[in-house]
Amino acid sequence: MLDLRVPTGFFFTIVGLIVVGMGVFAPSERAALTDSNVNLYCGLVMLAFGLFMLGLSRFSKHEDS
Amino acid sequence: MKLAVVDYAILAVYFGFVLGIGWRLRKKISTSGDFLTSGRSVPVWITSLAFLAANLGAQELVGMSGNGAKYGIMTAHFYWVGAVPAMIFVGLFMMPFYWGSRARSVPEYLKLRFDEKTRALNALSFAVMTIFSSGISMYALGLLLKLILGWSFTTSVVCSAAIVLAYTFLGGLRSAIYNEVLQFFLIVMGFSPLAIMAVMKAGGWSGMAARLQTMTLPGGLNGDVMTHSWKYVAHTNQNPLGIEVFGLVMGLGFVMSFGYWCTDFLVIQRAMAANSMSASRRTPVIAALPKMMMPFIVIVPGIAALALSRMAVGYALPMKNGGPDYDQVLTTLMAKFYPAGMLGVGLTGLMASFMSGMAGNVTAFNTVFTYDIYQTHIRPGRPDHHYLTVGRMTTVVGVALSIGTAYVAQYYNSINDLLQLVFSFVNAPLFGTFLLGMFWKRTTGHGAFTGLLSGTVAAALTHGCTLAEGKGGWIATIYQFPSPMAQNFWIAIMAWTTCFIVTILVSLATKARPETELHGLVYGLTELKHDEGVSWYKRPVPLAIAIAALALFLNFWFA
Numbered sequence: 001m002l003d004l005r006v007p008t009g010f011f012f013t014i015v016g017l018i019v020v021g022m023g024v025f026a027p028s029e030r031a032a033l034t035d036s037n038v039n040l041y042c043g044l045v046m047l048a049f050g051l052f053m054l055g056l057s058r059f060s061k062h063e064d065s
Numbered sequence: 066m067k068l069a070v071v072d073y074a075i076l077a078v079y080f081g082f083v084l085g086i087g088w089r090l091r092k093k094i095s096t097s098g099d100f101l102t103s104g105r106s107v108p109v110w111i112t113s114l115a116f117l118a119a120n121l122g123a124q125e126l127v128g129m130s131g132n133g134a135k136y137g138i139m140t141a142h143f144y145w146v147g148a149v150p151a152m153i154f155v156g157l158f159m160m161p162f163y164w165g166s167r168a169r170s171v172p173e174y175l176k177l178r179f180d181e182k183t184r185a186l187n188a189l190s191f192a193v194m195t196i197f198s199s200g201i202s203m204y205a206l207g208l209l210l211k212l213i214l215g216w217s218f219t220t221s222v223v224c225s226a227a228i229v230l231a232y233t234f235l236g237g238l239r240s241a242i243y244n245e246v247l248q249f250f251l252i253v254m255g256f257s258p259l260a261i262m263a264v265m266k267a268g269g270w271s272g273m274a275a276r277l278q279t280m281t282l283p284g285g286l287n288g289d290v291m292t293h294s295w296k297y298v299a300h301t302n303q304n305p306l307g308i309e310v311f312g313l314v315m316g317l318g319f320v321m322s323f324g325y326w327c328t329d330f331l332v333i334q335r336a337m338a339a340n341s342m343s344a345s346r347r348t349p350v351i352a353a354l355p356k357m358m359m360p361f362i363v364i365v366p367g368i369a370a371l372a373l374s375r376m377a378v379g380y381a382l383p384m385k386n387g388g389p390d391y392d393q394v395l396t397t398l399m400a401k402f403y404p405a406g407m408l409g410v411g412l413t414g415l416m417a418s419f420m421s422g423m424a425g426n427v428t429a430f431n432t433v434f435t436y437d438i439y440q441t442h443i444r445p446g447r448p449d450h451h452y453l454t455v456g457r458m459t460t461v462v463g464v465a466l467s468i469g470t471a472y473v474a475q476y477y478n479s480i481n482d483l484l485q486l487v488f489s490f491v492n493a494p495l496f497g498t499f500l501l502g503m504f505w506k507r508t509t510g511h512g513a514f515t516g517l518l519s520g521t522v523a524a525a526l527t528h529g530c531t532l533a534e535g536k537g538g539w540i541a542t543i544y545q546f547p548s549p550m551a552q553n554f555w556i557a558i559m560a561w562t563t564c565f566i567v568t569i570l571v572s573l574a575t576k577a578r579p580e581t582e583l584h585g586l587v588y589g590l591t592e593l594k595h596d597e598g599v600s601w602y603k604r605p606v607p608l609a610i611a612i613a614a615l616a617l618f619l620n621f622w623f624a
Contacts, residue, residue, distance in 0.1 A: 019410065
């Protein structure tokens with residue numbers, strides 16, 4: 001059975017990388033009402049979540065999910 | 066709002082994953098049960114998040130943030146009063162019968178417990194309702210994308226419907242459920258940064274509260290009402306919703322929310338797909354936890370938007386025809402806070418919420434049609450692969466009908482209102498029927514059927530005799546409600562009470578079924594397994610107590 005944590009993990013890792021990439025390579029992209037690098041921080045959170053999901057699926061292979 | 070290449074790239078990655086999940090799951094399907102009920106083998110964390118996500122449509126995201134700006138934190142009553150108690154109840158007390166009876170759908174439970182006519186009534190009204198609600202939400206999405214991105218209505222409706230069709234056709238209910246979980250995560254990831262940034266910009270919760278206190282709302286109320294959920298409910302003229310505490314608790318908290326969460330197959334189907342009785346009972350209970358957090362993502366940004374519009378930061382509420390256009394609060398906030406990149410994530414989240422809602426409708430529709438209408442009334446007794454084919458065909462037909470409905474809704478706006486009204490008439494009494502059916506063994510099929518019909522009539526009569534903002538009163542105006550919401554609550558109360566009383570009276574006058582036929586269907590005649598020896602968070606009851614305590618805390622904190 002497909003372990004849903006794998007596609008979820010890959011999806012957020014990829015999206016996280018894209019958004020972090022925007023934060024790093026286009027740091028001047030700012031929306032009207034913010035002064036912070038929104039892409040960088042949000043991207044890092046998504047990247048971390050994606051890797052966490054992938055980690056979970058790796059370390060609990062024996063469990064049925 | 067203008068999207069950059071990177072935003073389209075994120076949208077494309079998302080579509081790729083959604084279709085990929087459907088493609089990977091296509092091989093698991095060999096029977097109609099695999100396709101329509103996912104063979105009851107889905108892990109509990111997945112069913113729980115799907116239970117929540119199937120209900121979390123695009124209209125909820127857009128509508129609830131608009132309501133936040135319009136009515137304030139009182140909108141959270143739809144979660145903390147109008148959802149969490151009912152979700153805990155259905156998990157603890159009703160899932161044992163839904164799951165334990167081995168019924169494949171909610172109408173099928175009615176057949177097992179009562180008779181064929183009660184099932185047919187429920188199956189037909191449910192099938193029509195799901196098609197129209199998915200069509201109406203498709204219409205709402207098409208309209209929104211046209212407005213903010215300038216996409217053509219037809220392109221956005223047909224493309225998003227085609228993707229939903231592809232993954233539900235390939236992988237059936239399991240594919241819909243798996244994707245709903247991905248969609249749920251995306252909604253949280255896409256919208257919680259917006260909530261955090263909007264609230265911070267508006268000075269935090271206390272800053273917002275202080276600022277709103279100084280303003281007067283349309284209608285002369287003080288803005289303090291925007292940040293208190295219980296302080297102003299003693300009388301209808303104290304709050305912008307026009308409701309008071311009895312109508313709120315009885316109408317919304319009891320009849321309407323229990324009527325939806327405990328009987329609507331769209332959500333129950335997810336809990337029925339769980340891989341054990343304990344898992345099916347925990348599904349709605351666990352789902353209640355993220356559900357009670359949703360107001361922070363969907364309502365609070367709306368309140369922040371109102372506060373921001375009072376500050377000199379360059380944010381104004383979107384306007385339409387001289388009044389605020391609350392449906393655009395969420396998207397204007399996105400445009401003001403998200404740069405290219407996160408904007409793509411937010412927009413993908415919006416598309417995801419639409420798809421999860423639509424897939425929920427489609428998978429519930431094909432199951433009810435295949436098992437409760439086709440197999441029962443049109444072609445009974447065929448081999449299983451016949452029903453698998455019918456299930457797949459119904460998926461296609463369901464999506465096509467929804468697209469048709471979206472166009473009908475585009476041309477005849479008033480049809481929406483009419484249909485929503487009819488649904489509320491049909492839905493309101495249902496919980497009375499289920500409550501009696503599950504907890505009183507004397508309830509009979511004739512009682513249930515007449516109760517349902519008379520409850521529906523009572524709902525229509527209440528609507529016909531009362532008036533709220535020019536709605537209703539098509540018979541005579543006996544009473545005038547301060548708001549349509551108060552009217553809805555009272556329609557539900559009248560319908561439920563009528564159904565409850567009529568069902569009892571008719572049941573007492575008709576012959577009861579022998580107890581031997583009711584095992585596994587009624588409380589008292591069903592063996593309830595106690596899960597001793599597993600840790601508390603794996604048992605439904607302790608879990609429910611913890612979650613109820615948290616919901617109570619939120620109610621007090623924001624009172």
